[in-house]
Amino acid sequence: MRLSRHRVRVVFVLDAMVAILAVFVLDGAVAGVAAFAAMLAFIFACIAALRQPNANLGGRTDRAGLAGWIGHWF
Numbered sequence: 001m002r003l004s005r006h007r008v009r010v011v012f013v014l015d016a017m018v019a020i021l022a023v024f025v026l027d028g029a030v031a032g033v034a035a036f037a038a039m040l041a042f043i044f045a046c047i048a049a050l051r052q053p054n055a056n057l058g059g060r061t062d063r064a065g066l067a068g069w070i071g072h073w074f
Helices: 003-023 029-051
Strands: none
Touching: 003 029
16 A cells, blocks of 8 residues: 555544544543544545545546535536
8 A cells, every 4th residue: 555545544543542532531621622623633634535546436537525515516
């Protein structure tokens, strides 16, 4: 596997660890900040996974995931 694919996996694993810490370990405002950071990291990791040239998009050649919620309709 390529190095960029490993980076995306590492980001997903680190994101899951931060989310688990935010839900079960941290308390108060720190937990909210950690949960927000985990949410943003998850979104950016998903975008990075879709930007890869060999991303598995189910056989479609368009990248509707990067165009927004309704971008594939236009």
